Amino acid sequence: MAILNLKNISKNFGAIVALDGVSLDLKEGEVLGLMGDNGAGKSTLIKIIAGNFKQSDGEMFFEDQNIEFNKPMDARNKGIEVVYQDLALCDNLTAASNIFLTREPKKKIGPFELIDYKKMFEKAKQLFAELKSETLPNETVRMMSGGQRQAVALARTKLSKAKVVLLDEPTAAISVRQVAEVLELIRQLKKQGISVVIISHRMPDVFAVSDRIAVLRRGKLVANKLAKNSSPEEVTALITGAIETA
């Protein structure tokens, strides 16, 4: 079943056409690699899904419901989460604080709402146990290994019950070791039944984790096929325009 359907999505910034009638489905628990050259419209498409931009034309369906996002918070509330390159972690805070940032459990004392630390740490401990991670909720993120940082980011998506996770160039500016960690994070998300869209122009990374590859060229969708039926050579040709469509 498709969790997200895009129907004829177009976006223009003034006279510039960034997206031209893109139709794309994302299935449950699927990893979709979105590829294309600079300026092909990948980031624009992701930003429309994440609620940063509104499409100029076309419709979006999430779990068969027609949806319209005015701001990123709307998308988050639906269960569409963006994971950033640095995992958007605050190094100075504990693991639990990072997971619950902006969604802390609260207890009422008179007219005041205070953070319920006990509940927060217990829930964090439970999330880490579910992820089979040995990360401690009260540990500061600064001193964590890459794997532990990822566990924190994963716990955050688990907490928000995210159904779709978007990664925009997650491996562009990081070390080889960190790339391996991000790819592992994507596999972990998939294992949890979460659908993932990854944007990248690093061919090996995309092929390492994707089930399906979609290629954009000058705002148009020129290919949408299973990764096992394609090859890096074919995708390169599609990106550059050596092959028209596939």
Next chain:
Amino acid sequence: MFSYNRLLFLIDHLIWGILVLVFVFFIFQSEYFLTERNISNILTAAAVLGVLVAGQTFVLISGNFDLSTESTLGLAALVGIWLIVPAGPTTFGGGIYMNPYLSIICSLSMGALIGYIIGCLITYGNMHNFIVTLAALLVIRGLMMAFTEGAPVSGFNNPSADVFYWLGHEKAFKVPGLGKISVAVLATGLVYIVCHLILKHHKFGRELYAIGGNRDAAEALGINVNRRIRQVYMLSGLLAALGGWMLAGRVVSIQSNLGETFIFTVFAGAVIGGVSLQGGRGTMLGALGGVLLLSTIDRGLNLMQVSVFWIKVIQGSVILVAMLIDAQRVRLKELSIIATSEKK
């Protein structure tokens, strides 16, 4: 077996150990140090500094600076008294004879408004907080001077100024061993309890740490960073005006240089208390420890009759030594965290 958690706790609360050491040192140096009168003096001196440091702690944790608070303090005190006393020589007021309670509300709101304007200049004007608050420091001080033309505004012997005197000078009750506790000390204590709750136990405080730690991440998670920054400056301005109210009650006659160069001590107090200038690190309790340490040293040196020429040298050295200890503290903490995680 030795517990690393206990070690971490000790490292985090090192400031209190230093405070005790300094305290004991002065007891041996001066027979007058451990008198009720002196302890009461230390606490009263810490009161005004304390509220300013509390405000600065919020600003620093969010990763910003507020250099302007000493001027805001001066202007708030000046306006508060000016509104209630007669015009003309000896008092140099506005001759408005405002109700003193109303004048305090005016002066506190003015402090908050100044902070809000600074916050707007930084967030909407896209300017660096250091420059904006430096400019505000000069502009507000200049306004004070232009406004009074250098004449001291005096509430001396004026019954309307009693409200100021109450907060600045009145003794609330006597505690055996600590001497008479003034209203100012009580008020500052209350300020610290409330600020501690906000910083540690309220969403607002958590968000400030997040902004100071990783601004982009905070923004990505939906925290309205610019709005929080405006609120932080407002809080800082409000607390500075509260400090002005206290100081106005203590000195009664407001000179246009009231509070000048105070900002150095404010930063010293916060930093000695373990509040990071890089943002994202520090606690209200630590800041309070820094404030108490500074005022203890100040009174102690006074009682030892150290020459004024050397007091500044000693104060500067104390700040350096405290920073050195703090830097080691942070290093030690990270080392012990590594040690704990390797044990697993």
